[in-house]
Structure formats: structure tokens, C-alpha cells
Amino acid sequence: MNTAVKERIQQDFQDRMDRDELENCMRCGFCLPVCPTYIQSGYDETQSPRGRIALMKGIVDGEIEPDEDIEKTLNECLGCRACEPACPAGVNYGQLLEEARDIFNQNKKHSLPAKMVRKTVFDGLFPHQNRMENMTSLLHFYQHSGMQKMTRKIGFMKLFPESMATMERVLPDVPTRKEMRARQKYYQHENKPKATVAFFKGCLMDTMFMETNKATIELLQKVGCDIVVPDTQNCCGALHGHAGEKDKAKELAKKNIAAFEEVNADFIITNAGGCGAFLNDYDHLLKDDPEWADHAARFTEKIKDITTILVELDFHKMPLKLPEQVVTYQDSCHLRNVQKTFEEPRILLQSIDGPHYQEMNDAARCCGSAGIYNIVHSELSMKHLDYKMEQVKHTAATTIVTTNPGCLLQMKLGIEREGLSDKMRAVHIVELLIEAVDESKRG
Amino acid sequence: MEKSIVQRLKQIVGDQNVETSSMSLHSYSYDATPGFRKTPDAVVAPANTEEVAEVVKICNEHNIPITSRGSGTNLSAGTTPLQGGVVLLFKHMNKILEIDEQNLTATVQPGVITQTLIEAVEEKGLLYPPDPSSMTVSTIGGNINENSGGLRGLKYGVTRDYVFGLKIVLPNGSIMETGGKLMKDVAGYDLTRLFVGSEGTLGVVTEAILKLVPLPAHKKTMLATYEDIDDAAKTVSAIIKARIIPATIEFLDQPTVEVVEAYNQVGLPTDAQAILLIEQDGPESVVTSDIEKMAGICKEFSAVTVNIAKDEEEANALTTARRSALSTIARLRPTTFLEDATVPRSQVAPMVKAINEIAIKYDVKICTFGHAGDGNLHPTVPTDVRNKEEFHRVEQAFAEIFEKAVELGGTITGEHGVGAMKAPYLKLKLGEAGIQAMKGIKQSFDPNDIMNPGKLFFEADQEEVSHR
Numbered sequence: 036m037n038t039a040v041k042e043r044i045q046q047d048f049q050d051r052m053d054r055d056e057l058e059n060c061m062r063c064g065f066c067l068p069v070c071p072t073y074i075q076s077g078y079d080e081t082q083s084p085r086g087r088i089a090l091m092k093g094i095v096d097g098e099i100e101p102d103e104d105i106e107k108t109l110n111e112c113l114g115c116r117a118c119e120p121a122c123p124a125g126v127n128y129g130q131l132l133e134e135a136r137d138i139f140n141q142n143k144k145h146s147l148p149a150k151m152v153r154k155t156v157f158d159g160l161f162p163h164q165n166r167m168e169n170m171t172s173l174l175h176f177y178q179h180s181g182m183q184k185m186t187r188k189i190g191f192m193k194l195f196p197e198s199m200a201t202m203e204r205v206l207p208d209v210p211t212r213k214e215m216r217a218r219q220k221y222y223q224h225e226n227k228p229k230a231t232v233a234f235f236k237g238c239l240m241d242t243m244f245m246e247t248n249k250a251t252i253e254l255l256q257k258v259g260c261d262i263v264v265p266d267t268q269n270c271c272g273a274l275h276g277h278a279g280e281k282d283k284a285k286e287l288a289k290k291n292i293a294a295f296e297e298v299n300a301d302f303i304i305t306n307a308g309g310c311g312a313f314l315n316d317y318d319h320l321l322k323d324d325p326e327w328a329d330h331a332a333r334f335t336e337k338i339k340d341i342t343t344i345l346v347e348l349d350f351h352k353m354p355l356k357l358p359e360q361v362v363t364y365q366d367s368c369h370l371r372n373v374q375k376t377f378e379e380p381r382i383l384l385q386s387i388d389g390p391h392y393q394e395m396n397d398a399a400r401c402c403g404s405a406g407i408y409n410i411v412h413s414e415l416s417m418k419h420l421d422y423k424m425e426q427v428k429h430t431a432a433t434t435i436v437t438t439n440p441g442c443l444l445q446m447k448l449g450i451e452r453e454g455l456s457d458k459m460r461a462v463h464i465v466e467l468l469i470e471a472v473d474e475s476k477r478g
Numbered sequence: 479m480e481k482s483i484v485q486r487l488k489q490i491v492g493d494q495n496v497e498t499s500s501m502s503l504h505s506y507s508y509d510a511t512p513g514f515r516k517t518p519d520a521v522v523a524p525a526n527t528e529e530v531a532e533v534v535k536i537c538n539e540h541n542i543p544i545t546s547r548g549s550g551t552n553l554s555a556g557t558t559p560l561q562g563g564v565v566l567l568f569k570h571m572n573k574i575l576e577i578d579e580q581n582l583t584a585t586v587q588p589g590v591i592t593q594t595l596i597e598a599v600e601e602k603g604l605l606y607p608p609d610p611s612s613m614t615v616s617t618i619g620g621n622i623n624e625n626s627g628g629l630r631g632l633k634y635g636v637t638r639d640y641v642f643g644l645k646i647v648l649p650n651g652s653i654m655e656t657g658g659k660l661m662k663d664v665a666g667y668d669l670t671r672l673f674v675g676s677e678g679t680l681g682v683v684t685e686a687i688l689k690l691v692p693l694p695a696h697k698k699t700m701l702a703t704y705e706d707i708d709d710a711a712k713t714v715s716a717i718i719k720a721r722i723i724p725a726t727i728e729f730l731d732q733p734t735v736e737v738v739e740a741y742n743q744v745g746l747p748t749d750a751q752a753i754l755l756i757e758q759d760g761p762e763s764v765v766t767s768d769i770e771k772m773a774g775i776c777k778e779f780s781a782v783t784v785n786i787a788k789d790e791e792e793a794n795a796l797t798t799a800r801r802s803a804l805s806t807i808a809r810l811r812p813t814t815f816l817e818d819a820t821v822p823r824s825q826v827a828p829m830v831k832a833i834n835e836i837a838i839k840y841d842v843k844i845c846t847f848g849h850a851g852d853g854n855l856h857p858t859v860p861t862d863v864r865n866k867e868e869f870h871r872v873e874q875a876f877a878e879i880f881e882k883a884v885e886l887g888g889t890i891t892g893e894h895g896v897g898a899m900k901a902p903y904l905k906l907k908l909g910e911a912g913i914q915a916m917k918g919i920k921q922s923f924d925p926n927d928i929m930n931p932g933k934l935f936f937e938a939d940q941e942e943v944s945h946r
């Protein structure tokens with residue numbers, strides 16, 4: 036990083052970082068014990084939330100120059116936001132992180148992610164057989180799910196440097212899903228009508244995890260929801276936002292707000308913890324946009340995770356049954372730490388007759404999926420995953436339940452890596468719940 | 479720092495355990511104390527006592543300051559490396575070496591997190607009582623060097639009461655062991671006690687033998703609210719007079735209740751002038767009878783409401799107000815000063831009233847909560863260090879609070895330590911003779927003043943180093 040770049044970054048930090056929020060951190064360290072990167076690094080302050088905030092503040096105050104080390108620790112943060120609920124001062128770490136990354140990224144356009152990914156791919160991936168395997172199994176999912184096409188369509192690959200984008204294109208073309216059938220826009224309630232909801236389908240969920248969306252809608256119908264699926268909705272923008280592409284995220288946010296305002300439902304339902312959390316942050320994302328701030332605030336108020344509405348509408352009191360098995364739950368970081376939803380999935384799982392629910396140690400700790408973290412920081416990500424799989428094994432679970440597509444993929448990857456695919460499966464909670472409904476009908 | 483010295487340090491602890499990058503140095507330039515910051519020259523993480531000793535020897539040879547650092551949660555600028563030099567970390571020295579169920583002791587390295595130890599001994603049906611509110615983060619090394627207290631202090635005492643023996647690297651690099659797994663030991667000066675609370679100014683603690691007690695079988699929680707703070711104070715005295723020593727008696731004053739209720743809506747009467755949160759532990763029959771007696775005493779002294787928790791869930795609900803006090807106050811303004819002026823139990827009410835008057839006098843917000851049972855109060859000030867004028871008033875208010883505490887027979891700090899933060903006030907408590915005695919001790923252990931220099935003793939020319 037040359038002096039001119041450093042100066043620009045510093046200037047941007049001074050202009051753009053929220054100084055009050057930085058000052059709010061009282062350096063008490065209460066966030067340290069919950070931070071996966073701090074623990075993983077063997078208690079290195081520079082890899083902790085308190086340390087990262089101090090570094091951001093140091094740049095703003097001119098006490099330290101921005102450099103590669105700092106850029107790296109910011110990038111290696113999982114963005115899991117476990118530090119937020121642990122913080123007595125209520126510091127909004129996620130928003131500080133997003134802004135700081137955006138500044139580094141904008142001042143190093145292209146060269147930064149290019150370097151990062153090139154390093155991962157060429158130094159970190161190809162020379163290592165096992166990592167290649169991980170990567171390939173990821174690509175396998177990627178190709179066989181329609182995600183590839185979708186990611187091209189939403190311009191997701193633009194986030195990656197040329198190297199990665201090329202790799203993506205030169206991959207042998209696996210048969211992609213046929214043009215998806217024009218899907219229904221309205222679904223009617225079953226039983227007594229209780230609410231009208233709009234469904235946020237999410238770009239991954241709508242392709243790769245189509246079954247999950249189907250199950251979600253069925254569950255909503257069962258608890259008496261009329262469902263609208265606005266067809267002008269978009270990707271939530273989370274991946275862009277977290278990777279330092281804030282402007283693109285804002286564009287997507289506006290489109291989504293407009294799409295959902297048209298249908299004016301009681302709630303907006305999501306089934307992906309990561310998307311939900313980002314939708315929840317639209318008010319912050321657009322707070323300085325006079326035209327959109329109010330709209331964003333109203334939009335945000337309506338966001339609800341599928342597990343929340345199911346519990347609110349007493350789904351867990353319906354007859355639910357499954358064969359005997361041990362079930363465990365891996366929290367979606369953003370569902371837990373941003374949307375503060377962690378009891379509902381557990382209530383739902385424990386209401387199923389038959390299986391034994393076994394809480395895993397450190398269920399709240401990030402599995403290392405973290406958006407695109409498992410691609411750009413593959414090695415670190417696998418360390419987090421290894422720890423996670425250890426905890427899973429202790430529960431003797433055969434079914435790992437998640438509430439977010441990224442986590443679901445990561446858990447699947449974990450099962451693969453451990454060679455446990457014949458004994459263990461990972462599912463999204465709505466799929467298990469639908470199974471339980473069906474099973475109980477069978478008697 | 480000279481390259482050759484860095485090189486020698488690396489030879490001792492390994493390359494990866496000496497950090498000199500600007501990022502690392504910045505990250506160890508602060509602790510939880512607002513307003514203090516100073517960049518060290520190197521951050522060193524030794525793996526064992528011998529490595530510590532080697533590092534200390536080099537530093538002593540070259541007059542390089544050493545600041546031992548646990549998790550950096552202290553509130554007295556105790557780990558701010560005011561004169562640069564080496565910051566010593568114990569991240570590799572974080573093992574519980576032994577839990578001895580016959581002697582009821584635990585032998586630990588200094589980097590063990592307090593909560594980790596508490597959980598490990600609980601699994602064996604034992605209790606390590608010192609439980610500072612920061613225990614999920616703080617280390618045993620930090621606890622010992624600050625002589626930390628906690629909620630259970632009233633009945634169980636503080637860290638000092640649980641340290642049987644220490645392994646210490648002295649400033650000249652020699653290794654000393656004090657005490658042992660001994661209930662009784664009068665072989666010479668009590669060096670163990672001297673080192674407890676010494677704030678890293680006399681040597682480096684590299685191992686500790688800690689006392690454990692049997693885990694009480696039962697616990698019960700109750701909450702009482704008062705219209706008059708004097709009634710709450712009288713209740714505390716009456717409970718002790720009735721020969722009941724509860725595990726905790728926590729206290730919240732009116733400004734605290736007001737902000738806690740405003741932000742959390744836990745159902746507290748906002749006009750309550752004081753709230754007492756009382757817990758007792760022990761055998762079930764004793765706990766039940768103690769709690770009933772204490773509820774009676776609360777009512778006798780005009781408590782407006784008295785609630786006894788029926789189960790753990792209700793107990794948790796009752797403790798919400800106390801638990802959320804700090805976080806609620808911390809959210810009001812960017813900077814939070816958490817102080818720990820302490821008075822004899824009987825002086826709690828006059829002290830709280832004095833604090834509230836001082837708040838009005840200097841026009842600052844002060845919320846006071848704390849451990850009524852042992853007179854340890856936490857006057858807490860939400861403010862903004864960037865506002866120089868207001869910050870000055872806050873400092874004046876604190877100076878007056880410390881004076882008042884000493885006047886009432888109390889002390890400037892009950893558990894957070896002196897560090898650099900309270901060094902200017904130490905004389906208030908000790909007088910010139912006390913300061914000279916302490917300086918003598920410091921001088922004889924650490925003639926080159928390499929161990930955490932700039933702490934405890936205030937030199938007028940040292941003027942707050944990086945007070946922004």
C-alpha cells in the first residue's frame with residue numbers, strides 16, 4: 036500500500052466512519068470470549084472485535100496508518116456479529132465493519148479482491164489436494180443447483196476478480212436447471228386465516244434451495260397465512276454489502292423496498308437468516324437517503340423469520356412426528372445475533388414427537404461459512420468448520436438443522452469432509468418440519 | 479527498541495511470539511480505562527516460567543519496562559504501557575494444572591479465564607468464589623494482581639482470601655515460590671499477600687495455588703424496593719445484625735433504577751429510591767429460613783415491595799435489573815466511567831446521598847449501584863471524553879467522591895486498583911507515610927523500576943500521558 040493510498044483511506048475513515056459508534060466502545064472486552072477469530076487465533080487482540088474497533092478508531096484519530104495488516108484482520112473477521120449481543124455498550128460492530136471494508140475496497144478497487152482470491156486460488160487451493168476437494172464439492176453444489184446461472188445473472192461474479200470469474204466460465208458446463216417454471220404469486224391459507232404475509236424468496240433459496248422455499252410456503256399456509264410473492268424482488272444485497280460493495284447493496288435495497296411496498300402485507304417473511312438480517316439493516320443502510328429512509332424503516336419493521344411467525348401462530352402445537360433420531364441445531368449467526376431469534380427454532384424442534392433434541396456445545400459459534408468467507412478464506416474457514424464438526428459429533432446427532440443456506444452448505448461440506456454422509460444429514464428447519472407434518476398424517 | 483534486543487527476545491520465545499507490527503503494538507496500547515493509551519515497543523508471549531524469567535532478565539539488563547497483561551479489562555489503566563517497553567501476554571500460559579480434591583486447591587497458570595476455572599471446579603462440586611462481573615473475560619493473573627472482588631464478596635471475601643501460594647518471576651529474573659497448599663504458613667513475611675493486588679509492579683505471577691470451597695447446594699434470590707434510601711440502608715444493617723450473612727446484597731439507586739426501567743421495562747417502580755437484590759446460598763433449609771427472615775426485615779423497614787423468586791427463571795428475572803445496570807448506563811453516552819469508591823457498610827446511605835449531591839453540584843449524571851453488603855459502590859458516569867468542559871466537571875466530581883469516601887472511613891478504590899488512573903488520589907487514602915512505605919517496598923524489589931512503571935505512584939511531572 037503506497038502513501039497516497041494510505042492517505043486516501045485515512046481521509047475516508049475520517050469522513051465516513053461513525054465516530055460516536057467508535058467512541059461507544061468502552062474496551063471492556065466483553066466481546067472477546069464470543070469471538071471465533073479471537074479464539075481461533077489463540078487470543079490475539081488484533082483478531083478480536085475490541086482490537087478491530089480500536090484499529091478503526093486509531094486510523095480515524097491518526098494514531099496509526101492503515102496498512103495491509105489491518106486490512107487483513109478486517110477481512111478475516113467472519114462478520115458473524117456474535118460480538119454485538121455480548122456488548123454492554125450496544126456497539127453496532129457489523130455496521131462499523133461494513134463501512135471500514137467498503138473504504139479499503141473502494142481505495143484499492145479490484146486489486147484488493149484480485150490479490151486475495153488469486154492468493155487463495157493459486158497459493159491456497161491448487162497446491163493442496165484436500166482443499167481442492169473442498170472446493171470441488173462446493174462447485175458441485177454450485178453447478179447442480181442453478182446457482183451458477185443465478186449468480187451470473189445477479190452479477191455476483193463481478194465481486195470476484197478476473198481470475199475467479201474466468202475459472203467460473205471455463206468450468207465445463209454442467210446441465211443447468213431449465214428455465215424455471217413461472218411460479219405462482221399467491222398462495223391461499225389453509226385452516227383459519229390469520230395473517231397476510233409477503234415472502235422474500237432470496238436468490239440462493241429460490242434456485243439452489245427451491246425445495247426449502249416450497250416447504251416454507253406450505254408451512255405458512257398451514258398456520259393460516261395468505262402469501263404473496265412479489266415478483267419484482269431481488270437479491271437482498273448482503274453479499275455485496277459485506278464484501279465492501281455498499282452502493283450496489285443500496286440499489287438492491289431500494290428495489291426490494293419498492294417491490295414489497297406494492298403488496299403491503301402484515302409481515303415480510305424470510306427463511307434465510309443471513310438475508311433476513313441484511314433486510315433488517317436496510318434502515319441503517321439508507322439512513323442518509325432522505326427519499327428512502329422512512330420507507331426503509333417501515334420495511335424493516337415488517338421483517339420476520341419463518342421460525343418466529345410459526346411459533347407466533349402456534350405451529351408447534353400442531354401434531355408433529357418423526358422417526359427416532361438425534362437432532363441438533365446450528366444457529367445462523369445473523370438470525371441469532373442480528374434478528375435475536377434463537378429460541379424459536381429450538382421450540383419448534385423440541386415440539387416434534389419422536390426425535391431427541393440435543394443442544395450442541397457452542398451452537399451459537401459461527402461455522403465459518405460467513406457469506407463468501409469459506410471461499411476467500413478457505414483455510415481459516417475450515418478451521419472453524421472442524422471445531423464445529425467436533426461439537427456436532429459430541430451430540431451424536433444424525434440430523435443437523437440450520438436456518439440459513441450458507442450454513443446449510445457449510446454443514447453439508449462438514450459432513451462430507453468428515454466422511455459421515457452415510458450417517459448424518461444437514462437440513463433446513465422448514466424441510467424437517469414439513470417431514471414432521473407428513474409423518475404425523477401417516478399416523 | 480533496538481533490533482538486537484528484539485532478536486534476543488525472539489530467541490527465547492520464538493519468532494511468532496514477539497510482535498512488533500504497528501497493528502499489534504496499537505492493539506496492546508489500551509485497556510478498559512477511558513482516556514489512556516500508549517504504544518508499547520514489543521508484545522511478547524512466553525510459554526512458561528523459565529521463558530518469562532529470561533525475558534525479564536533482558537529487560538532488567540536494558541532498563542526496559544514490562545507491563546504484564548491479562549485480558550486488559552482493568553479500569554485503572556493498569557495495563558496501559560505508559561513508558562513503552564514490553565507488553566507480556568499469558569495467552570500460552572492458560573492451563574489449569576491441577577484441581578486437588580483432597581486439599582481443595584486449584585493450581586493454575588495466570589492466563590486462565592476466571593469463568594473457565596469456576597466452571598471446571600463446579601464440575602467437581604467445588605466453588606471458586608471470587609466472581610468479578612468481568613469474569614467471562616478476566617484472567618486469574620489479572621484478578622490476583624488487582625485483588626478483584628465480586629458479587630459474592632460479602633459472604634466469601636475477595637481474591638486475596640483464595641490465594642494460597644504463588645510462583646513469581648522477580649524483576650531480576652529470579653524465580654520465587656511463596657506459600658503452598660497450606661492453610662497455615664507463617665514462615666516469614668506473607669509475600670503471597672504482598673503480591674496479591676500489587677498490580678504487576680513487583681513481579682510477574684506465573685503460577686498460583688488457589689483455595690476452593692464446597693459448592694453450596696442451594697441458592698435463592700429476592701428483590702425489595704424502597705421509597706427511602708435510608709430504609710434500604712437500615713435493612714442491610716439489620717440483616718447483618720440478625721447474624722445473617724447473605725451471599726450478595728446488591729443495590730441500585732434511583733438514577734440507576736430510572737434509566738434501567740426507561741430502557742428495559744422490567745417493571746420496576748421508577749420512583750423507587752433504592753432497590754436491594756439479595757441472594758443466599760447454602761443447605762436448602764438454611765437458605766429458606768434466611769430468605770424468609772430477610773424478607774421480614776425488608777418489610778419491617780418499609781420496603782414497598784418484596785419478591786422472592788420461586789425458581790431459577792424467576793430469579794433470573796429479578797436479577798435482570800442489576801445485571802443490565804451497567805449496559806444500560808453504557809448505552810446512554812459514548813464514554814462510561816465506572817468507579818468503585820468503597821465505604822464501611824454502615825456508611826452506604828450517606829455516601830450515596832453525597833454522590834447524588836455531588837452530581838447536582840457539577841451537573842453530571844451519576845448512577846450508583848454496587849455491593850451494598852460490603853460497602854463497595856459503583857458510581858457510574860455516562861459522558862463523552864471528547865467534551866473537554868464536561869469531562870473536567872466529571873473529574874472534579876470524582877475527586878470529591880474520593881475525598882468523601884475517605885472522610886467516611888472508606889477508600890478510593892475497593893476492587894479496581896490504583897493503576898495510573900487513581901495514582902493522583904492514593905495519598906488521600908494512605909498519607910505521606912503510607913506512600914513512603916510502599917515506595918520502599920517497590921524500591922527493594924524493583925530498583926530499576928521496570929515492572930509496570932508509572933502505576934500506583936503519582937509523579938507530578940508524569941501528568942496524564944495520553945489523556946485525550
Ligand SMILES: Cc1cc2nc3c(=O)[nH]c(=O)nc-3n(C[C@H](O)[C@H](O)[C@H](O)COP(=O)(O)OP(=O)(O)OC[C@H]3O[C@@H](n4cnc5c(N)ncnc54)[C@H](O)[C@@H]3O)c2cc1C
Nearest residue numbers: 548549550551552556610611617619620623626627678683
Ligand atoms: C465491565 C467491567 C466490569 C468489571 N467488574 C469488576 C468487578 O465486579 N470486580 C472487580 O474486582 N473488577 C471488575 N472489573 C475490573 C477488571 O475486570 C478486573 O480488575 C480484572 O481482575 C482484570 O483482569 P484482566 O485479566 O483483564 O487483567 P488486566 O486488566 O490485563 O491486568 C490487570 C492488572 O494485573 C496485572 N497483571 C495481569 N496479569 C499479571 C501477571 N501474570 N503477573 C503480574 N501482573 C499481572 C496487570 O499488569 C494489571 O496491573 C470490571 C471491569 C469491567 C470492564
Ligand code: SF4
Nearest residue numbers: 070112113115116118
Ligand atoms: S463479527 Fe464475529 S468474527 Fe468478527 S469480530 Fe465480531 S465476533 Fe469476531
Ligand code: SF4
Nearest residue numbers: 060061063064066122
Ligand atoms: S463488548 Fe462492546 S464495548 Fe466492550 S470491547 Fe467489545 S465492542 Fe467494545
